[in-house]
Amino acid sequence: MSALLDVERLEVGFGGRTSAVRGASLTVERGETHCLVGESGCGKSVTALAIMNLLARGGHRTAQRLTFQGDDLLKLDDRGMARLRGNAMAMIFQEPMTSLNPAYTIGSQMTEVMRRHKKVSQRVAIDRAADLLGQVGITAPGLRLGQFPHQLSGGLRQRVMIAMALMCEPQLLIADEPTTALDVTVQAQILRLLAQLQRDLGLGLLLITHDLGIVARIAHRVSVMYAGEVVESAATAQLFADPKHPYTQGLLRCVPVPGKQRQDEPLGSIPGTVPRIGPGFEGCGFRDRCTFADATCAHAVPHQTAAPGHDYLCRLAP
């Protein structure tokens, strides 16, 4: 059986000047949490938007393969795509305040998705919305359905976003930094909830984050993005135990871990910043910041396999 979501050699450009995604490949299996990790500007959000065909004006995507449940998304027209979005594939965005409409109640926003995709009565939709609000840990769901987004705290809004994404029983959930705007305590609660829903409903979850702590705790599989490319991909335990790409290694050294570092010891850091890359760029995008780079890195970068399912883009020997 094919993967739930299969992306091969995805390219996204904006107006011929910037290459935001350069040949990124990833798959999400049914019941799998796949984390896409990287720093701002590495192309992870654009990848998600390209999969959903929600790129901003001027954005253009091409791919060798882009399938969802075996169906070719590249061949779908706008109406076909609109039938999938919010239905079989749903998305949760980072900022719950800007992605909820302030002028409508929670109830009317939640039922709208379902009534659009499924032939159900308002009564059935309201019941499902109340049931889901309960499932995401919101007390007094009946009261919340009649409230407006501004009457809810950030954590509650994010729970509403999750419940709304689940209204039509999606197979694939794409969550773009779902907890970045939240307090750490609320973040832990929301992630726990996502992991539990993912397990119970057998969802495929593509989670985009810059936080390696989140990745370690929730992902089955990790893809590290840098400058528009997936530079390393592996099962979670494997990636943290044996990172191969110098960028992955550098990222892991930057994160302060309580009890692991001495206070007077500086944190590892990666000098420099993410380059802006245009079309026609050759070689390794990380070479200017890499301590191991040599002249060969300016040309093609080999694709290597360290172990079954553990791939990386670097000339360094495994």
Add this chain to the structure above:
Amino acid sequence: MTATTTLPAIELKSVGKTFRVSGGLLGKDRRVVAVDGVSFAVPPGGVLGVVGESGCGKSTLARLILGLLTPDSGDIAVEGQRIVDMDRKARARLIQPVFQDPFSSLNPLTRIRDIVAMPLQAQGSFSRAEIAKRVDEMLERVGLPGEMGNRLPAELSGGQRQRVAIARALVLRPRIVVCDEPTSALDVSVQAQILNLLAELRRDLGLTYLFISHNLAVVEHVASEVAVMYLGRIVEKKPTQALFHQPEHPYTKALLASVLTPEPGLGVPDVGLGDVMPDPANIPPGCRFHPRCPIAEPRCSTETPPLRPRPGGGVECLLVP
């Protein structure tokens, strides 16, 4: 040792600050208690980390110490001088801020060199040559190439902008720097660069920091002592090692449990706080944490927890001995 060297760099004595928030056309005004009876002292050269969730009053605390807000009650002294008695110029020479967002805290139309020179110019007592010399030194000190001085903030990356903010804070050679979430808008690789820079500057220049952050892992790395704030009060304060290894307050324990360290296989912890959110306009009676506390007893909703002293601080909970 002379008396001046033993003075705390920052000292707060039962400081309180309440805001009145309009209730709208017909609603009643609400009183938001941002800081309530906060006392502590930071020794010279120390780093006090302040942690807590949004709305706990940590940014108000920073603004009070900077003299940007006046406390309703209590006293704030910096190097033994009451902050309210100082004029702005004297205050600026002693204590400086570094704020969270390097995208909005720098004037987009002003060149980097002029941004860093501003505190010197505001003093009115430096010659142009002196200002130019100090700005160049400072830019180099924070790791910005001299030619950056002629650029505008929009031409710089987030990390470079935060270096500019640090240069601006240090150009008057203050004794104390208040860092309010200095790295939370930055990527991890850049965050590490900025934290290393702040640590190096503190060592070399003998600075004292008040370091506010919601990221406990960062606080553990930089702070010598840590204060945990909840709804305007410090509920636990201890030297860093003690706080991280022997947390006593249930809120501190919950905060520590929510830190997701990059260790695969541990899963996402259950922090056990429920979904009641703290509201600073409606502070619960008794222990203000009791509605979210996993171990609360009936008396926690009526009795006010006393401060139980500990080496280097204390803890406010009825249920700890």
